[in-house]
């Protein structure tokens with residue numbers, strides 16, 4: 001991440017590590033979470049997200065490394081920092097036979113900084129903020145999972161917060177609950193808080209986050225704005241043709257390194273139902289596309305390297321039947337799969 005100084009970081013970890021027996025659950029992680037961002041902490045199950053969050057919040061002790069939250073060293077400054085941080089980690093425990101409002105009043109009473117006189121108001125506004133006013137007096141056992149999750153977020157909002165840390169807030173929710181919680185997370189950021197949200201869903205992070213970091217097997221493998229993460233992927237050309245052998249020869253002659261796509265299939269080639277897909281990575285300077293994932297036009301007119309339009313011309317001149325041609329940025333999903341070695345659940 002470029003141009004971000006320590007004062008502008010709400011969370012900063014340096015060489016943060018946690019060992020469980022022989023396993024490094026968190027392995028020398030350097031996280032930099034800019035103030036004001038909605039920061040997606042992405043990684044497959046078991047990659048170390050929850051453990052990192054627990055270390056950040058002082059819920060577990062690091063084996064080595066350091067953490068600063070809101071500019072303060074943790075866990076040394078825990079008692080000054082925690083009142084400014086709202087957290088939802090591993091789902092809060094509610095009393096099922098108490099109403100949502102009564103549960104929040106109990107939790108609020110446990111906060112030594114919250115005055116008893118203003119408790120009802122605080123609970124009322126937190127419930128309102130998460131859209132649960134209508135269910136305030138309903139017993140929590142009658143809440144849907146999405147409502148319980150929103151009640152957990154209301155708990156995190158009982159006091160004004162500079163930072164919200166939400167661990168997999170949509171886990172286990174049905175599509176409706178998922179939508180509710182996602183739109184709530186977006187609106188929390190609009191209110192000015194920095195939001196740090198972990199997820200194993202790439203689509204979720206793409207929908208709600210400005211920044212992301214990717215964990216894989218305890219290590220941080222990439223971080224930055226979503227645009228930066230997308231641009232770091234290599235651009236490639238994609239040719240759809242019923243003449244894959246001839247196309248590969250032409251591309252090789254042009255100095256490219258073509259491969260037959262894994263998704264090559266008959267039936268994808270065009271009106272007569274035949275064809276294959278050939279991919280070839282573009283030279284580095286063709287990577288780094290525009291926001292919509294397409295390489296910028298200006299890159300194509302550079303000297304010395306064959307531009308994509310010249311590739312098409314060479315293919316056609318060699319008699320290759322070109323049924324489709326694209327210069328494309330590798331998708332965020334392709335990049336994450338390449339980084340983590342695992343597929344992401346991209347549904348929802």
Ligand SMILES: Nc1ncnc2c1ncn2[C@@H]1O[C@H](COP(=O)(O)OP(=O)(O)OP(=O)(O)O)[C@@H](O)[C@H]1O
Pocket residue numbers: 020025043044045046047048049050051052200
């Ligand atoms: N208290 C513990 N004792 C031993 N091993 C642990 C402990 N907590 C976590 N681990 C291990 O550390 C690794 C990282 O777990 P962690 O829960 O941080 O991952 P995660 O990315 O949050 O995954 P999930 O999304 O499944 O919660 C896992 O292999 C897990 O089994």
